[in-house]
Amino acid sequence: MVGAGTDADVAIIGAGVVGCAMARRFALEGARVAVIEAAPDILSGASKANSAILHTGFDAPPGSLELACMQDGYREYMEIRGAMNLPVLETGAMVAAWTAEEEARLPALLAQAHGNGVGDARIVTGAEALEREPQIAPSVRAALLVPREHLVDPWSAPLAYATQAKMLGARFLFNAPLSAARREGGIWHLQAGDTALTAASVVNCAGNQGDRIEALLLGRSRFEIRPRKGQFVVFDKASAALLRTILLPVPTERTKGVVLTRTIFGNLLVGPTAEEQEDRERPEVTRPELETLIAHAGRLVPGLAEMPVTAVYAGLRPASDRKEYRVHAEPEQGYFCAGGIRSTGLTAALGIARHVFGLWQGAGHAAAPPADPPVPVMPNLAEHLPRDWQAPGHDGIVCHCEMVTAREIRAALDSPLPPGDFGGLRRRTRCAMGRCQGFNCLARLSSMADDRLSRPIAAEAGA
Amino acid sequence: MSGQIWDVAIIGGGPAGLGAAAELRRLGVARVVVLExxxxAGGIPRHCGHPPFGLREFRRVLTGPAYAARLVEAAEAAGAEIRxxxxxxxxxxxxxxxxxxxxxxxExxxxxxxxxxxxxxxxxxxxxxxxxxxxxVMNTAALQSFLYEEGRAPFARPVVIGSELVALSALLSCRRHGIRPAAMVETRPRVQTRRAFGLLPRLFGVPLHCGAEILGIEGRGRVSGVRLRLADGTEHRIGCDGVIFSGRFTPEAALARASGLALDAGTQGPRIDAEGRSSDPLVFVAGNVLHPVETAGYCWDEGRRMARRIAADLAGSLAAEAPRPALAPGPGLRYVVPQALVPGRAVTLNLRAEGRVRGRLVLAGPEGREYAAASVNAAPETPLRLDVPALADLPAELHLRLDREG
Known part of the structure; x- marks a missing residue:
């Protein structure tokens, strides 16, 4: 038996979307899993800020691991989402061309999509694009329509993965940054926050810290993280009526560009920017970039000019010194790495987890999958599906902008993987995510949740 | 769904809604329900734990919660149902x-x-x-809800952003609860209240920075500081564990917007005519959703005025809804409420100008004819009023103009 005498067969470092999917895959396969996370909650780094699109991979590099993982991840998400109650909002996407130069690039994009197996992608005329989306600027010349690009709940999905891992016995350590590691007698000895633990293998899912974690474990790193900041603006829910289809720009070499899309929560989102920065821990919002995003959105959908802003946010994507995913293994070291997973990680995570599990198995490890694994049923937060406030007995609405009930807040606090901080509570329930940003509900939320959060909303008395 | 049809359903149980409910009942309107x-019920005053409230309504000085409770009692005593x-x-x-x-x-x-x-x-x-x-990071209302409703302090040493009256309310609330604001920051060049109030921060020993630009809020997890560029161009960092964004009120118009009522670009709230009707003639509007921001007493009174219009409409004595000449606020004026006049209806226009105002406010028709005018001299963020007499014949276009002096 692998890892006899260790605390875990596999220690997964980082509880972002990739780490959560990884924990689920290894737990489903019967491995004893420990997840080590520096922050108080899952999804606290790169995974908390993305555009929440389930990608087909139509524009991914042909033949790449990224493409394979995206398409694997897409397929698995569609397979498991029914049982887990994970939503999909079927929107389709249009890569819209606004200039002759952009229009000229559409046929190559179409060929790439078809080559990537996305056979239902097709080019539509400007008139067709406008018929589909009457509110977009009439200067649209043509578009590549990708019918199966859809929207998901970017937080409930990874929470479901992590919850299933937890139900299967995975151990989650929060506020536990990896500070020391040594390998002795084929066993990793790890110091994670206050906890010392041993594991036969480690899987590096550390996102923006991926290269540093690799260096800490192996003494050197095969890659270098170069964080890329993405800022987003969320418009009021009233604006969601202005657009159904995800609106993508014709991509450039460096970035997929600024997306305009509804969210599954009933808002409209524009972003991300793509800003290189050195700092890995400061995703700051900046006024000129936010204003540029708002102006850009108003040019694409003129009706947005009158819409209020609900929220702004920024995240750091773990780009690396190369375009591709940095997935590799050093089997004799018991080391596996899923690094440099950028904006496609939400879609690809389930596929990446399968791929890395395959590497682990290929290194001679084995585990016995449990029969009939438990499946968590997630609370629905998607606007187009029934919400908790529509069912009697919810004990009142706490957050009126996002219609979050007292019952939902309590359920999140009592769940198998409860939130560690206010951000975690927001991502699990949508509380205080709406237009008033807590004007009405923040104090009540603090009273309901603070004694359950490792990082409470109210500062501790005398602090 | 019950088969009952209410005479009037009031959306929102703050001073405007509760004032309207009591008045509708007093006028003999039978079935009145307030939806809160x-x-x-009670609205924003519920968590303003300090006086003065109630002078206009109850002729005594009350704290916000006591005032809110009195409004609820009055509406219920008058026979309105509050849900x-x-x-x-x-x-x-x-x-x-x-x-x-x-x-x-x-339904x-x-x-x-x-x-x-x-x-x-x-x-x-x-x-x-x-x-x-x-x-x-939170608004004043959230802070006051922490202090007065939940009985706890969200931070110990915040920075207050803004200097409207509500910022002074934030200062008072902090002081009463042992919270020591680290600074008060106004991004505009001067304090947005009368000079006497502007002395309050100094009195409390809170440094005041006017004309400052916020360069960044700092802190991972919890707020640790605010970086400013001061009016003199120097950069300045203030250590703090919270930030209060005060004032710059905006109507809670989400329901109006989602329901397709016409909104005003100036107020961001629903447009009304001089009878108080929105673009849906069955929907009247009152209180701060019309105009950011008036006192609770003003909203209460406005609710009562709208109640009289609604009662008249139910009795069939209100002029039929028809296209009205829109009032266009001229340069330097941010908004006017109501946004349209009605023939034969005298009305007090509620306006607000950009910055400090000294001059003459004029309602003018074609060929420069003045329909109403008033001298004004007001601090920034102070509401302006202009009485317009009942006019039988309204021109197709009416302009509001501010002739500034000095």
């Missing part, structure tokens, strides 16, 4: 309201509707304030 989404924990999710044409209740979704029908959903302070996000997004 929170557990207690708390009831959110209106949509206003449909024909006087149909979709509700969210603790028993699930319901309610009324012959007339009064929208009185109030307003709220602009959030940090809406103001595109740069920096990190840590815990500890």
């Amino acid at each position: 989404r929170f557990e207690t 708390t924990r009831t959110s209106v999710t949509a206003i449909r044409p024909g006087g149909i309201l979709e509700l969210a209740t603790t028993d699930g979704p319901q 309610l029908r009324a012959r007339r509707i009064l929208l009185a959903t109030g307003n709220r302070e602009t959030t940090r996000a809406q103001s595109l304030v740069p920096g990190m997004r840590p815990v500890g």
Whole structure:
């Protein structure tokens, strides 16, 4: 038996979307899993800020691991989402061309999509694009329509993965940054926050810290993280009526560009920017970039000019010194790495987890999958599906902008993987995510949740 | 759904809605219901734990919560029904309201509707304030809800952004609860209240920075500081564990917007005519959803005035809804309420100008004819009033103009 005498067969470092999917895959396969996370909650780094699109991979590099993982991840998400109650909002996407130069690039994009197996992608005329989306600027010349690009709940999905891992016995350590590691007698000895633990293998899912974690474990790193900041603006829910289809720009070499899309929560989102920065821990919002995003959105959908802003946010994507995913293994070291997973990680995570599990198995490890694994049923937060406030007995609405009930807040606090901080509570329930940003509900939320959060909303008395 | 049809359904149980409810009942309107989404009616004064409230309404000085309770009592004593924990999710044409209740979704029908959903302070996000997004950033209302409703302090040493009256309310609330603000920051060149109030921060020993730009909020997890560029161009960092974004009120118009009522670009709230009607003639509007921001007493009185218009409409004595000449606010004027006049209806226009105002306010028609005028001399963020007499014949176009002096 692998890892006899260790605390875990596999220690997964980082509880972002990739780490959560990884924990689920290894737990489903019967491995004893420990997840080590520096922050108080899952999804606290790169995974908390993305555009929440389930990608087909139509524009991914042909033949790449990224493409394979995206398409694997897409397929698995569609397979498991029914049982887990994970939503999909079927929107389709249009890569819209606004200039002759952009229009000229559409046929190559179409060929790439078809080559990537996305056979239902097709080019539509400007008139067709406008018929589909009457509110977009009439200067649209043509578009590549990708019918199966859809929207998901970017937080409930990874929470479901992590919850299933937890139900299967995975151990989650929060506020536990990896500070020391040594390998002795084929066993990793790890110091994670206050906890010392041993594991036969480690899987590096550390996102923006991926290269540093690799260096800490192996003494050197095969890659270098170069964080890329993405800022987003969320418009009021009233604006969601202005657009159904995800609106993508014709991509450039460096970035997929600024997306305009509804969210599954009933808002409209524009972003991300793509800003290189050195700092890995400061995703700051900046006024000129936010204003540029708002102006850009108003040019694409003129009706947005009158819409209020609900929220702004920024995240750091773990780009690396190369375009591709940095997935590799050093089997004799018991080391596996899923690094440099950028904006496609939400879609690809389930596929990446399968791929890395395959590497682990290929290194001679084995585990016995449990029969009939438990499946968590997630609370629905998607606007187009029934919400908790529509069912009697919810004990009142706490957050009126996002219609979050007292019952939902309590359920999140009592769940198998409860939130560690206010951000975690927001991502699990949508509380205080709406237009008033807590004007009405923040104090009540603090009273309901603070004694359950490792990082409470109210500062501790005398602090 | 019960088969009952209400005479008037009032959306929002703050001073405007409760004032209207009591007045409608006093005028003999039989079935009046107030729909309040929170557990207690009373509106924003519920969590303003300090005086002065109630001078106009009850001729005594009350704290906010005591005042809110009096308003609720008065409406109930008059025979209005107040339904708390009831959110209106949509206003449909024909006087149909979709509700969210603790028993699930319901519908309610009324012959007339009064929208009185109030307003709220602009959030940090809406103001595109740069920096990190840590815990500890909130509006004054959230702070006061912490202090007066939940009985706890969210931080010990915050920075207060803004200098409208509500910022002084934030200072007072902090002081009463042992919270020591580290500074007060106004991004505009000077304090937005009368000079006497402007002395308050100094009196409390709170440094005041006017004309400062917020360069960034700092802190991962919790707020740790605010970086400023001061009026003299120097950069300055203030250590703090919270940030209060005060004032810059904006109407709580989400329901109006979602229900397709016409909104005004100046107020961001619903447009009304001089009778108080929105673009849906069954829907009247009162209180701070019309105009950011008036005192509770003003909103209460406005609710009562709208109640009289609604009662008249139910009695069939209101002029039929018809296209009205829109009032266009000229340069330097941010908004005017109501946005349209009605023939034969005298009305006091509620206006606000940019910055400090000294000069003459004029309502002019074609060929420069003046229909109303008044001298004004007011601090920034002070509401302006202009009395317009009943005019039998209204020109197709009316302009509001501010002739500044000095």
